[in-house]
Amino acid sequence: MAPIWPSYYRDCEAVIFVIDAANPTQVSSSCIQLLSLVAAELLQQIPVLILFNKVDLPCSMSRVEMKSLFRMDDIIACAKQHISIMEVSAWDGTGLDEVLKWIYSHKGRRLTVP
Ligand SMILES: Nc1nc2c(ncn2[C@@H]2O[C@H](COP(=O)(O)OP(=O)(O)O)[C@@H](O)[C@H]2O)c(=O)[nH]1
Numbered sequence: 001m002a003p004i005w006p007s008y009y010r011d012c013e014a015v016i017f018v019i020d021a022a023n024p025t026q027v028s029s030s031c032i033q034l035l036s037l038v039a040a041e042l043l044q045q046i047p048v049l050i051l052f053n054k055v056d057l058p059c060s061m062s063r064v065e066m067k068s069l070f071r072m073d074d075i076i077a078c079a080k081q082h083i084s085i086m087e088v089s090a091w092d093g094t095g096l097d098e099v100l101k102w103i104y105s106h107k108g109r110r111l112t113v114p
């Protein structure tokens with residue numbers, strides 16, 4: 001569905017970008033999608049939450065591995081958006097509380113990193 005994401009950017013208050021941490025074959029395409037998302041003009045002031053999902057699976061990559069594969073520190077340094085990263089499992093609910101707190105705290109706000 002990525003090709004049609006931009007049609008939703010205009011009314012967007014926040015972005016939650018879910019990455020499958022158990023699928024190394026998707027890392028490169030996911031990284032390109034994330035880069036094009038943070039570069040989008042309409043999303044320059046929109047907070048972004050990146051979720052490493054499926055952390056319940058023993059085969060899932062660690063936060064350190066994921067951050068390194070995505071060069072996340074470089075993305076965060078270059079992006080205008082406020083970017084947060086959390087590890088979650090949609091299967092067993094790990095991290096869900098933090099995600100809900102993030103959604104509530106960013107609802108209706110458009111953030112910029114000075
Ligand atoms: N173990 C585990 N399975 C998940 C999790 N989230 C989604 N799934 C499962 O992953 C499958 C869907 O595939 P997914 O990679 O999430 O989506 P898709 O790539 O868009 O098809 C379903 O069987 C879900 O139950 C998770 O956090 N942990």
Ligand SMILES: [Mg+2]
Nearest residue numbers: 019020023026
């Ligand atoms: Mg998948």
